[in-house]
Amino acid sequence: MQAAIVITGAAQRVGLALAKSFVSEGHKVIVSYRTLRPGIKELQQLGVVCIQADFEQQQDIDAFIVAVKNQCCSIRLLVHNASDWLAERSDLAPNIVFQRMMQIHANVPYQLTQALADYLKADGGGDVIAMTDFVAGSGSKKHVAYAASKAALENMVKSFASLYSPTVKVNGIAPGLLMFNLDDDEAYKAKALSKSLLGNEPGAQVVIDSVAYLMNSTYLTGHILALDGGRSLAQKNT
Numbered sequence: 001m002q003a004a005i006v007i008t009g010a011a012q013r014v015g016l017a018l019a020k021s022f023v024s025e026g027h028k029v030i031v032s033y034r035t036l037r038p039g040i041k042e043l044q045q046l047g048v049v050c051i052q053a054d055f056e057q058q059q060d061i062d063a064f065i066v067a068v069k070n071q072c073c074s075i076r077l078l079v080h081n082a083s084d085w086l087a088e089r090s091d092l093a094p095n096i097v098f099q100r101m102m103q104i105h106a107n108v109p110y111q112l113t114q115a116l117a118d119y120l121k122a123d124g125g126g127d128v129i130a131m132t133d134f135v136a137g138s139g140s141k142k143h144v145a146y147a148a149s150k151a152a153l154e155n156m157v158k159s160f161a162s163l164y165s166p167t168v169k170v171n172g173i174a175p176g177l178l179m180f181n182l183d184d185d186e187a188y189k190a191k192a193l194s195k196s197l198l199g200n201e202p203g204a205q206v207v208i209d210s211v212a213y214l215m216n217s218t219y220l221t222g223h224i225l226a227l228d229g230g231r232s233l234a235q236k237n238t
């Protein structure tokens with residue numbers, strides 16, 4: 001049976017683009033989604049195994065693991081992509097924000113990586129790639145819990161790289177800006193673009209390219225790939 005590519009949060013944007021790219025290369029793809037968006041219907045028509053799961057619910061995490069194991073005998077790549085970009089806000093208690101961020105960005109990757117480790121080790125080994133964020137290293141005054149949870153994810157990349165080497169490589173991708181959201185206004189876009197040296201909105205293709213690079217590498221593990229347009233070298237905004 002063909003080794004699977006497993007991507008969490010593939011109903012839209014980066015996850016959807018990644019899933020479509022792997023389908024186009026002939027891979028068996030298994031994805032999670034929370035909301036039934038048009039992208040999931042597209043993936044289903046392409047033969048992708050789409051598993052509904054709200055990772056806020058432990059029973060959904062457990063069911064997703066069982067469903068993945070029922071669909072394949074080995075996993076070539078596991079991408080921790082599912083994410084919620086939640087800012088601190090007056091209508092949500094801090095403990096709720098913190099719990100939700102740590103749940104999706106740390107607890108879920110922690111559980112899925114360990115539960116699927118044997119499938120990653122099978123058939124010659126595989127890769128785990130975690131989508132983190134530039135702000136995991138810098139912090140973020142408007143997304144404090146989000147940034148902290150992505151930092152936790154980056155730390156786990158290093159732990160799991162040690163734990164599962166040499167059979168499984170574990171790496172992270174820390175993007176700056178990838179894709180704007182529909183409700184981003186022009187002022188926000190201009191400010192976001194100014195935060196990097198290259199000043200562009202690259203889109204999902206740079207993630208597809210980075211995932212391929214990490215998968216094909218024979219000498220990278222425990223590495224966080226800074227996919228950020230030179231953001232760390234850009235002057236602070238005035």
Ligand SMILES: NC(=O)C1=CN([C@@H]2O[C@H](COP(=O)(O)OP(=O)(O)OC[C@H]3O[C@@H](n4cnc5c(N)ncnc54)[C@H](OP(=O)(O)O)[C@@H]3O)[C@@H](O)[C@H]2O)C=CC1
Pocket residue numbers: 008009010011012013014015033034035036037053054055056080081082083084085104131132133134174175176177178179180
């Ligand atoms: N976009 C960008 O510019 C940047 C992105 N990143 C990171 O790259 C990755 C991809 O980004 P992007 O495509 O914008 O991500 P999205 O904001 O589109 O989130 C991806 C998916 O995560 C799913 N998700 C969120 N919470 C849950 C949950 N509790 N249970 C199950 N699924 C959930 C959503 O599912 P559904 O839609 O089905 O509800 C959503 O479609 C993310 O990890 C993000 O943090 C980092 C820096 C910049």
Ligand SMILES: Nc1nc2c(c(=O)[nH]1)N=C([C@H](O)[C@@H](O)CO)CN2
Pocket residue numbers: 082083084085133175176177178179180181192
């Ligand atoms: N899950 C998400 N995480 C992030 C998003 C997003 O849309 N979904 N967007 C960003 C921003 O683009 C930021 O990098 C630049 O303002 C960060 N994380």
